[in-house]
Amino acid sequence: MKDARILHAGPRWLAGVACLFISAGSMAADAYPAKPITLVVPYSAGGPTDVVARTLAHAMSQDLGQSVVVENRTGAGGTVAAAFVARAQPDGYTLLIHHNGMATAPALYKKLSYAPLKDFEYVGQVADVPMTFMGRKDIPATTVPELIKYVTQNKDKVSLANAGLGAVSQLCGLLFEESVHVKLNAIPYQGAGPALTALLGGQVDLLCDQTTATLPHIQADRVKLFGVTTPARIKALPNVPTLQEGGLKGFDVKVWHGIYAPRGTPPAAVARLTRALQKGLQDPMVVKKLDSLGAQIVPVDKQTPEGLRTMLKAESDKWQPLLKTMKVEAD
Numbered sequence: 001m002k003d004a005r006i007l008h009a010g011p012r013w014l015a016g017v018a019c020l021f022i023s024a025g026s027m028a029a030d031a032y033p034a035k036p037i038t039l040v041v042p043y044s045a046g047g048p049t050d051v052v053a054r055t056l057a058h059a060m061s062q063d064l065g066q067s068v069v070v071e072n073r074t075g076a077g078g079t080v081a082a083a084f085v086a087r088a089q090p091d092g093y094t095l096l097i098h099h100n101g102m103a104t105a106p107a108l109y110k111k112l113s114y115a116p117l118k119d120f121e122y123v124g125q126v127a128d129v130p131m132t133f134m135g136r137k138d139i140p141a142t143t144v145p146e147l148i149k150y151v152t153q154n155k156d157k158v159s160l161a162n163a164g165l166g167a168v169s170q171l172c173g174l175l176f177e178e179s180v181h182v183k184l185n186a187i188p189y190q191g192a193g194p195a196l197t198a199l200l201g202g203q204v205d206l207l208c209d210q211t212t213a214t215l216p217h218i219q220a221d222r223v224k225l226f227g228v229t230t231p232a233r234i235k236a237l238p239n240v241p242t243l244q245e246g247g248l249k250g251f252d253v254k255v256w257h258g259i260y261a262p263r264g265t266p267p268a269a270v271a272r273l274t275r276a277l278q279k280g281l282q283d284p285m286v287v288k289k290l291d292s293l294g295a296q297i298v299p300v301d302k303q304t305p306e307g308l309r310t311m312l313k314a315e316s317d318k319w320q321p322l323l324k325t326m327k328v329e330a331d
Helices: 002-031 048-064 076-087 101-108 144-153 168-180 192-200 211-219 267-280 284-292 305-325
Strands: 037-041 068-072 094-098 120-135 159-162 185-188 206-210 224-228 254-262
Touching (some): 037 048, 076 094, 076 101, 101 305, 120 168, 120 267, 144 224, 159 168, 168 206
Parallel strands (some): 037 094
16 A cells, blocks of 8 residues: 555656756756856957957946956967867856957868867857058058059068958958059068057058057057048048048958857857847947947847857858968968
8 A cells, every 4th residue: 555655656756856857957047157257368468359358248247147257368369269168168157259260260270179160159249340451650652542552563562560360450451462453561460569569660561450459549640541441431530431432342351259158058058148248238338448449339139149150150251262362371
């Protein structure tokens, strides 16, 4: 009789145990995040991507209820940081913020240890930063047509600086060369700061760099500004024409940022992070800070996993063929 009662109660007992497990699972999901989150930046502290990361991390932490700690892991054009996050535990506590380098790395590095389109979950896009195409203060050209004429006639002498392999400044320079059908003397530097310093000192002729770094020097009239690289004029420089207006049809280069998690991160954690990202990008302090840098917060439909996935695929399709055609790759 006793055994019969136990057997009879079995289904109810099992159902109760199942409810306990479901309840525990729900509590675990609701508890995320239960500890600080690390946001890995592939570039040095104080650089443009780092500034964007730290500004956003503070705002996201307010919504998440946990600290978002920025960690700089530099090296190999951002691939060191990306590889680290790709190998990290997929629990939602290790994230990556990266720019265009996620799209270009497969064309630049033969032995890349991760696949950008396969080895990550997407949280969402953050902000776009326009680029400015500049010359040394005394370069003998003022408009884009004058610049095209000058570089065409002096292509063996004209130097074009960039911030190193895979940097957006290099991509911008490559697109300029392709657009005007000339090959200039590319001068790579160890970062955007040294490249900009060389331009300000007149040691190089041309540089394409993002507004987060160039606005103060443009406003102080220390460089010759030829135009912005986006299809439309930008809020920070409303009177400055685009390179497209100057005759370089289809010229469109910007620094775009996205947040990624390791592949296999639970969908609930990714969704929670996306909500925190969207909330953070509405924070008045974030809006004010990014606006002061010339950065443009992307529309809310791009602040999503699908928005970032679409952007990464489009940028990969745009830049990888150009890099291969121009035979640009790491040694």
